[in-house]
Amino acid sequence: MTDKLSRAEQAREFGFETRQLHAGQRPDPNTGARAVPIFQTTSYVFEDPESAAAYFNLQEYGNTYSRIMNPTVAVFEERVANLEGGAGAVAFASGIAAQAAALFTLLQPGDHVVSSSALYGGTVNQLKHLLRKMSVELTWVDPDDPGAWREAVRPNTKAFFGETIGNPSGNVLDIETVAAIAHEHELPLIVDNTFATPYLCRPIEWGADIVIHSATKFIGGHGTSIGGVVVEAGTFDWSNGRFPVVADASPAYHGLRFHETFGMYGYLMKLRAETLRDLGGALSPFNAFLFLQGLETLSLRMDRHVENARAVAAFLDSHELASNVTYPGLPGNKYRPLVDKYLPRGAGAVFSFDCAGGRAGGQGLIGGLTLWSHLANVGDAKSLVIHPASTTHRQLGDEELRAAGVGPGTVRLSVGTESVEDLIWDLEQGFARVAATTGAASDAPSGAPSAAKGGEKVETA
Amino acid sequence: MTDPERYQDPLTIQRVLHATKTIAIVGLSNNELRASYFVGYYLKRHGYRVIPVNPREKEILGETSYPSLLDVPVPVDLVNVFRAPDALPAIAREAVEIKAGALWCQFGVINEEGARIAETGGVTVIMDRCLKIEHARYVGRMHWLGFNTRRITSVRAGLQ
Numbered sequence: 226m227t228d229k230l231s232r233a234e235q236a237r238e239f240g241f242e243t244r245q246l247h248a249g250q251r252p253d254p255n256t257g258a259r260a261v262p263i264f265q266t267t268s269y270v271f272e273d274p275e276s277a278a279a280y281f282n283l284q285e286y287g288n289t290y291s292r293i294m295n296p297t298v299a300v301f302e303e304r305v306a307n308l309e310g311g312a313g314a315v316a317f318a319s320g321i322a323a324q325a326a327a328l329f330t331l332l333q334p335g336d337h338v339v340s341s342s343a344l345y346g347g348t349v350n351q352l353k354h355l356l357r358k359m360s361v362e363l364t365w366v367d368p369d370d371p372g373a374w375r376e377a378v379r380p381n382t383k384a385f386f387g388e389t390i391g392n393p394s395g396n397v398l399d400i401e402t403v404a405a406i407a408h409e410h411e412l413p414l415i416v417d418n419t420f421a422t423p424y425l426c427r428p429i430e431w432g433a434d435i436v437i438h439s440a441t442k443f444i445g446g447h448g449t450s451i452g453g454v455v456v457e458a459g460t461f462d463w464s465n466g467r468f469p470v471v472a473d474a475s476p477a478y479h480g481l482r483f484h485e486t487f488g489m490y491g492y493l494m495k496l497r498a499e500t501l502r503d504l505g506g507a508l509s510p511f512n513a514f515l516f517l518q519g520l521e522t523l524s525l526r527m528d529r530h531v532e533n534a535r536a537v538a539a540f541l542d543s544h545e546l547a548s549n550v551t552y553p554g555l556p557g558n559k560y561r562p563l564v565d566k567y568l569p570r571g572a573g574a575v576f577s578f579d580c581a582g583g584r585a586g587g588q589g590l591i592g593g594l595t596l597w598s599h600l601a602n603v604g605d606a607k608s609l610v611i612h613p614a615s616t617t618h619r620q621l622g623d624e625e626l627r628a629a630g631v632g633p634g635t636v637r638l639s640v641g642t643e644s645v646e647d648l649i650w651d652l653e654q655g656f657a658r659v660a661a662t663t664g665a666a667s668d669a670p671s672g673a674p675s676a677a678k679g680g681e682k683v684e685t686a
Numbered sequence: 687m688t689d690p691e692r693y694q695d696p697l698t699i700q701r702v703l704h705a706t707k708t709i710a711i712v713g714l715s716n717n718e719l720r721a722s723y724f725v726g727y728y729l730k731r732h733g734y735r736v737i738p739v740n741p742r743e744k745e746i747l748g749e750t751s752y753p754s755l756l757d758v759p760v761p762v763d764l765v766n767v768f769r770a771p772d773a774l775p776a777i778a779r780e781a782v783e784i785k786a787g788a789l790w791c792q793f794g795v796i797n798e799e800g801a802r803i804a805e806t807g808g809v810t811v812i813m814d815r816c817l818k819i820e821h822a823r824y825v826g827r828m829h830w831l832g833f834n835t836r837r838i839t840s841v842r843a844g845l846q
Contacts, residue, residue: 233696233697233700233701234696234697234700234824234837234838234839235696235697236695236696236697237838239838243838244838247838247839247840248834248838249829249835251837251839251840251841251842251843252840252841252842252843253842253843254842254843257842279727279731283724284724284727284728284731285728285731285827286822286826286827286828286830286831287827287830288830294830294831294832296830298832299829299830299831299832300829302832303829303832303833303834303835306832306833306834307834307836311834312833312834313831313832313833313834314832314834315832316832474719479719480719481719482719485720485721486719486720486721486724487721488721488793488816489793490819490833493831493832493833494831497831497832
């Protein structure tokens with residue numbers, strides 16, 4: 226026994242940068258491989274019939290089929306769970322799939338959800354239309370108003386939902402306050418932490434019960450892969466009487482009571498063994514490998530993203546052709562006290578601003594950029610830009626855009642890790658083009674590279 | 687005030703897991719959907735000798751069930767408790783009497799008096815921890831299902 230214990234593990238709180246490299250993985254026992262092997266396999270040979278039965282009965286931790294678990298994906302899951310400070314995690318084929326599964330695990334027809342109204346459009350669609358199809362009711366609340374959360378609770382309410390940093394308006398959720406209100410009513414708070422990442426904010430430390438990520442964004446960090454993950458704190462009492470769907474004997478798993486049998490891991494077991502099994506949005510091992518590569522440098526990239534975002538936001542804030550810069554890290558921003566509390570290392574790198582000249586101005590700016598990539602994603606190491614009025618919200622008129630919180634000239638940025646002088650230089654090119662084509666004044670220096678393009682038409686954006 | 691963290695030291699947990707061969711499970715249920723049955727089944731699978739202690743059953747998991755720890759006819763390395771917290775002092779006295787190596791109290795089985803009785807009698811105490819989870823964390827395959835084992839090590843693992 227002495228030799229087994231000679232390298233027994235001490236109780237030590239390892240740092241974030243150590244855990245982003247090591248958590249969830251030991252060198253492969255068979256080969257000693259230091260990198261995480263890609264287990265590109267659908268299924269796993271059982272040792273014997275009794276082992277197979279034990280795995281399917283959840284009496285033993287065993288691999289059965291890669292729709293439900295995979296060793297490469299498991300490293301990614303444990304690493305994210307570790308970084309977020311949760312009991313465990315389950316990965317999915319996309320952030321949207323992760324979110325649907327997190328909700329489906331705790332909801333049944335006739336239930337009700339209270340959600341922040343300041344959300345990513347894809348989440349709005351899911352909550353508004355998909356949940357209604359499943360006969361789940363929804364109440365939108367102003368996330369900045371604690372009273373609104375409290376007043377929205379009904380007897381059939383099952384969860385609160387919000388984003389750490391709202392997309393794209395940059396509102397910061399007062400997680401501790403909203404979690405306290407949720408817990409007053411014995412409800413879990415679900416937080417989408419995509420824009421902050423666990424490096425900038427760990428919602429579980431402030432009381433959140435479930436954390437969701439689109440790993441596609443900063444976790445992957447290089448724009449290569451679609452994926453998502455659900456982390457659970459493991460502290461919520463699913464046997465409090467409000468959640469028979471989690472606590473009662475499950476007809477989908479031969480009468481198993483997930484919370485009673487697995488305790489703090491009950492929700493996660495049900496999420497994997499039932500919801501993932503039945504909805505089927507499993508993450509591929511190769512994508513999990515790429516996300517692990519991303520996680521290894523998460524802190525380094527996020528520090529750089531934040532540094533560049535601060536500089537770009539400050540540049541825009543003082544530019545006469547830009548207004549309403551929503552970066553919550555700006556000194557005068559109304560969310561600044563919440564940033565200081567929840568996001569002391571920085572308020573992420575995604576925000577929007579309004580370009581002078583309305584729709585033509587926003588299009589003109591993007592048409593004049595040669596370094597920022599015009600596409601529909603965020604969280605890439607490369608800087609990204611999109612003009613919602615001519616893309617994601619293209620079908621709406623100016624009036625409807627305003628109702629959706631998007632102005633005709635609104636431009637959303639995801640600030641990357643390039644040399645920041647080059648990012649600002651490129652924006653100056655764009656503004657020079659806006660000035661030339663809309664007649665708006667520009668403070669771009671004369672002789673800037675953009676001057677040569679001043680005569681081009683803006684419709685090409 | 688009970689401070690379960692006093693009884694959750696990772697090195698002590700690993701030492702107990704490796705030193706144990708025979709485990710008496712007090713309060714083991716014969717219902718295969720109960721948590722205690724999951725734990726007993728798992729431990730047996732992993733090579734431990736499991737001895738049920740439950741006065742209401744004759745046999746569980748194919749093993750003879752005894753009415754109390756004092757009736758168990760072989761030496762017990764570890765007493766694993768699935769009972770209400772107020773049953774712990776009596777169980778701790780019996781654990782001392784049979785010279786068990788350690789007393790392991792499952793989640794929620796927290797009782798300071800019981801812990802003190804065991805410690806004073808020379809029995810190592812683990813409290814408010816699940817034996818199956820800790821085995822799976824350090825020896826087994828808990829990391830295969832995405833759970834946070836909180837382990838950080840570059841030591842090459844043995845074959846599983």
